[in-house]
Amino acid sequence: MDKIMEMVVENSNYILLSLGAIVIGVVLTFIVNFAANKLKFAKYLPGLALVFIGTISLFMVINKLFDPDSLDNLIVFVIGVSSGLVSLIFALIIGIATSDKNRYRKNVRNI
Secondary structure, eight states: OHHHHHHHHHTHHHHHHHHHHHHHHHHHHHHHHHHTSSOSSGGGHHHHHHHHHHHHHHHHTSTTTTOGGGHHHHHHHHHHHHHHHHHHHHHHHHHHHTOOOOSSOOOOOOO
């Protein structure tokens, strides 16, 4: 347990950076959803952009993947893809919650 706490304390900057990117992605998705209310696909754009940025940063260092100098790009990859996926899942939840379909049909019988 002490080793885990030591690792968390050593890498607290990366943890805070990851949480900040996730919060920014979710807030940006929420704002885009209300700004472009008629466009159903617009709420997915922030998540797709974050995943794209993360993927591009991975492809920049794919030839020197195990080089210690490419660690910053790998961190951008992990943070970008993880916050992008969280943003995409949040956009999907918003889409399901605001759908116009009535889940429960009324039982209308003419007696």
